[in-house]
Structure formats: C-alpha cells, structure tokens
Amino acid sequence: MVVTVLLVLGTIIDLGLAALLIGVSGFIFGGGPEAVHAGASLGSAYIAAIIGCLTAPVAGIMFSRRGKTTPGLLLAWTPPAGALLALAIPAPY
Numbered sequence: 001m002v003v004t005v006l007l008v009l010g011t012i013i014d015l016g017l018a019a020l021l022i023g024v025s026g027f028i029f030g031g032g033p034e035a036v037h038a039g040a041s042l043g044s045a046y047i048a049a050i051i052g053c054l055t056a057p058v059a060g061i062m063f064s065r066r067g068k069t070t071p072g073l074l075l076a077w078t079p080p081a082g083a084l085l086a087l088a089i090p091a092p093y
Helices: 002-023 025-029 040-065 069-076 078-088
Strands: none
Touching (some): 002 025, 002 040
16 A cells, blocks of 8 residues: 555656656756757756656556666656755755
C-alpha cells in the first residue's frame, strides 16, 4: 500500500516537473531579449530531461508490478531528486 502511494506521488511530481520544463522552455530557447539562446547540446539535454520525467514513473510502475519495488521507487523518484540536486548548485553569476 505504501509503495503504491509513493509511486503515485512520484508520478504526480514527475509529470509536474515535465510540465514545468515545458512551460519555461520559451525562456531558454526563445528569441526574446530575456532568452538564453541555448545551443544544441543544452537542447538535447533538455529534451532528455523531459523524456526522463515522462518515462521514469512508467518504468517504476513496471518494476513494482514485477515485484521489484525498490528499483521501481528509485526510478520513479530519480527526476525529483535530480531537480533538487540541480537547485543546490549555485548560479554562475
């Protein structure tokens, strides 16, 4: 029961993180004066992060259904942990 609740919470957080990444993509890749004008390497990493946020909960649920709950929970909670780690890194300016 607890594993199911943690997987559902992880899925909600992962989908919210993916929505946040898609929502702020205009500030990173846009053409306005406040945009970063990111290059191809950041663009590919950004797309990989969105795909990771969308596939991690699916893989976690699949692992959990096959009886491997610990790897499933780790997979589902990897993107939120990575986002918290990215927030801990100070800004370069």
